[in-house]
Amino acid sequence: MEPAIALNISILVTIVGLTGYAVYTAFGPPAKELDDPFEDHED
Known part of the structure; x- marks a missing residue:
């Protein structure tokens, strides 16, 4: 395999991995711990 390929x-795998982790963090079980600053300051 050529070094460029x-x-x-490896760059593609890194990007896909980071995107998957971001989606998991945003919508998966860790999302329960996230706070919405706009909901905290509603009048």
Whole structure:
């Protein structure tokens, strides 16, 4: 495998992994601990 292809695959895997982690954090079980600052300051 050429080094350019290996580098592209590793960058793609990193991006997909970070995106998956962000979606899991935003919508998965850890999202229960997130606070909405706009709801905290409603009048």
